[in-house]
Amino acid sequence: MAPVTDMKCACDSCLCVVSTDKAVMKDGKYYCSDACANGHPNGTGCGHQGCECHA
Template identity: 60%
Template sequence: MSSVDVEMVKCACQDCVCVVQLSKAVSRDGKAYCCDECADGHKDHAGCEHAGCACHG
């Protein structure tokens, strides 16, 4: 039997299209986010500023 290591996951922010490495993700409440803006729920409606992503919470 072989094991599968998941290294890349989609950001937990619903509107975000980013995929992030688990080792570099911002972890909040057991979920992985691409950045603090997504993890904080876009309190100031700031986007994650990653190219091609338009999330603002």
């Protein structure tokens, strides 16, 4: 079985899929950006095209 290299961002409202070697890790979960990993301070989104997460 091949190792998993791509995962959905752990942020519930985020649609991004992130490579595990490029992800921001926090509390054992993979996130696509610092904004998602830190709970979207000030309502900022991840900034990736087509994704509108911010909660």
